[in-house]
Amino acid sequence: MAVGPSEIEKIAHLARIRIAPDQIDEVASRLSDILGMVDQMQAVDTSSVAPMANPHDATQRLRPDAVTEPNQRDTFLAIAPQSEDGLFLVPKVIE
Amino acid sequence: MEWETVIGLEVHVQLSTQSKIFSGASTAFGAEPNTQACAVDLALPGTLPVLNEEAVKSAIKFGLAVNAEICRESVFERKNYFYPDLPKGYQTSQMDAPIVGPGWLDIQLESGETKRIRIHHAHLEEDAGKSLHEDFHGMSGIDLNRAGTPLIEIVSEPDMRSAEEAVAYLKKIHSIVTYLGISDGDMSQGSLRCDANVSVRIKGTDELGTRTETKNLNSFRFIEKAIQLEAQRQIDVLEDGGSITQETRLYDSERNEGRAMRSKEEANDYRYFPCPDLLPVAIEQSLIDELKATLPELPDAKQERFQSEYGLSAYDAGILTSERAIADYFEAVAKAAGDAKLAANWVMVELMGRLNKEGIEFSETPVSAEQLGGLIQRIRDNTISGKIAKQVFEALWNGEGDSADAVIEAKGLKQMSDSGELEKMVDQVLADNPDQVEQYKAADEGKRKKMLGFFVGQIMKASKGQANPGMVNQLLNKKLG
Numbered sequence: 001m002a003v004g005p006s007e008i009e010k011i012a013h014l015a016r017i018r019i020a021p022d023q024i025d026e027v028a029s030r031l032s033d034i035l036g037m038v039d040q041m042q043a044v045d046t047s048s049v050a051p052m053a054n055p056h057d058a059t060q061r062l063r064p065d066a067v068t069e070p071n072q073r074d075t076f077l078a079i080a081p082q083s084e085d086g087l088f089l090v091p092k093v094i095e
Numbered sequence: 096m097e098w099e100t101v102i103g104l105e106v107h108v109q110l111s112t113q114s115k116i117f118s119g120a121s122t123a124f125g126a127e128p129n130t131q132a133c134a135v136d137l138a139l140p141g142t143l144p145v146l147n148e149e150a151v152k153s154a155i156k157f158g159l160a161v162n163a164e165i166c167r168e169s170v171f172e173r174k175n176y177f178y179p180d181l182p183k184g185y186q187t188s189q190m191d192a193p194i195v196g197p198g199w200l201d202i203q204l205e206s207g208e209t210k211r212i213r214i215h216h217a218h219l220e221e222d223a224g225k226s227l228h229e230d231f232h233g234m235s236g237i238d239l240n241r242a243g244t245p246l247i248e249i250v251s252e253p254d255m256r257s258a259e260e261a262v263a264y265l266k267k268i269h270s271i272v273t274y275l276g277i278s279d280g281d282m283s284q285g286s287l288r289c290d291a292n293v294s295v296r297i298k299g300t301d302e303l304g305t306r307t308e309t310k311n312l313n314s315f316r317f318i319e320k321a322i323q324l325e326a327q328r329q330i331d332v333l334e335d336g337g338s339i340t341q342e343t344r345l346y347d348s349e350r351n352e353g354r355a356m357r358s359k360e361e362a363n364d365y366r367y368f369p370c371p372d373l374l375p376v377a378i379e380q381s382l383i384d385e386l387k388a389t390l391p392e393l394p395d396a397k398q399e400r401f402q403s404e405y406g407l408s409a410y411d412a413g414i415l416t417s418e419r420a421i422a423d424y425f426e427a428v429a430k431a432a433g434d435a436k437l438a439a440n441w442v443m444v445e446l447m448g449r450l451n452k453e454g455i456e457f458s459e460t461p462v463s464a465e466q467l468g469g470l471i472q473r474i475r476d477n478t479i480s481g482k483i484a485k486q487v488f489e490a491l492w493n494g495e496g497d498s499a500d501a502v503i504e505a506k507g508l509k510q511m512s513d514s515g516e517l518e519k520m521v522d523q524v525l526a527d528n529p530d531q532v533e534q535y536k537a538a539d540e541g542k543r544k545k546m547l548g549f550f551v552g553q554i555m556k557a558s559k560g561q562a563n564p565g566m567v568n569q570l571l572n573k574k575l576g
């Protein structure tokens with residue numbers, strides 16, 4: 001399966017990654033190579049193998065429901081680019 | 096042409112755990128912004144999620160309550176999208192292996208019939224933070240206190256056929272989660288909110304029409320209105336020869352109108368994949384059995400018991416079991432009063448009617464179950480009449496006494512059952528109304544009954560409502576007979 005420039009642009013947009021126009025062809029070709037490898041893997045018969053969500057042979061440990069985290073707002077707001085009234089400020093977003 | 100509305104609901108229920116689903120930050124409502132957002136909630140580098148045991152148990156309890164299969168190996172996935180109130184850039188959610196599999200619940204229609212609504216699945220996920228758009232000099236303010244609050248999202252099959260059915264379904268979900276105690280169900284605080292998938296088709300056809308999704312409905316009334324509005328909009332479009340676009344819509348409750356938010360073409364491509372930070376959640380049968388044993392009596396079972404144990408109608412039992420708090424209150428009143436039917440009437444008519452009129456939540460009722468039970472006892476033992484009882488209720492409502500007895504005593508409302516005193520009063524009324532007495536004596540049996548009411552009324556008036564009506568009738572019959 002090959003990917004074209006328009007798909008690269010779409011994926012880059014979804015991932016919020018900037019890819020310079022003169023790099024698009026190269027990225028497309030490298031991604032196509034990776035997808036080619038995926039195609040190859042998909043040719044393997046896995047009908048008798050159960051889908052796997054995680055490679056570790058382990059299951060999730062659970063945590064008791066207790067509040068263990070103190071308020072560290074001042075510490076966290078101090079490393080934010082902008083804040084006001086206890087809020088993180090970001091470029092305006094309205095749906 | 097007759098149209099049929101087809102509705103499926105996605106209901107988000109906030110779980111009432113102490114801490115968040117993947118972190119030890121508090122979930123308490125109403126705290127100062129960002130004081131309950133820890134490093135995990137903020138997605139700072141190097142943090143890892145650890146799943147809250149109580150959230151898992153809550154989801155299992157819900158699954159058991161809606162007759163669903165519990166997934167023994169449940170998987171968390173990442174739902175990727177960019178929005179500032181979602182610091183990780185993905186919502187940790189579930190898709191392929193949700194914790195609660197297919198189930199169902201029954202709703203009661205207005206006709207009295209029962210209808211079964213299938214649940215496709217329910218999954219655990221985290222809530223996002225809040226964006227505040229007003230007044231930050233062109234910026235948006237982000238409060239991440241809510242980020243990471245545990246939710247279950249309950250996805251129904253498209254089994255509902257009217258806005259009323261959708262509301263009945265949602266009310267049932269509300270009553271189940273509050274009975275289970277897994278959520279406070281407080282819609283004004285967003286503890287229960289719902290997205291409605293609505294489509295229309297010509298009645299009698301099988302194929303589903305193109306649907307739209309109306310987001311973030313957070314009151315029973317808005318849900319009903321939004322669905323009715325959207326169904327009518329679709330019918331109008333189709334009858335004008337147009338077609339429906341699959342899109343996400345918003346409902347503006349102030350203007351009672353809907354508008355498109357984004358079409359499917361622009362819709363997010365969420366690129367779900369299993370979350371590498373979380374291992375599959377193994378759920379032992381022993382845990383399921385253990386939780387099953389702790390389930391409380393659920394609304395349907397309670398309703399049936401109220402009918403059989405207290406002799407209530409299905410309708411009354413339905414109202415009294417709609418909320419666990421109401422059911423518990425009613426049972427306490429019935430026990431204190433010693434008469435379940437009277438208790439049911441007083442709770443539904445006087446108390447709930449009054450609460451409704453004044454817009455007060457049931458949990459805020461100023462009259463306790465013991466007080467109301469005590470009041471009913473005094474009606475039963477003829478200390479007061481039903482009419483005076485309403486005065487006593489009013490006094491209890493206004494906090495003018497600790498108990499019905501205290502109010503009756505303080506206001507001197509005890510029914511007059513002293514036959515000597517009553518007799519005097521009856522004689523006086525008869526002496527004051529000689530014409531009516533003549534007419535009564537001349538009248539035939541049928542008319543007399545009606546005319547007797549006049550004398551009873553006069554005597555009740557003279558006694559300020561305190562005369563025992565049974566004794567008044569007896570005395571009158573004796574004197575006029």
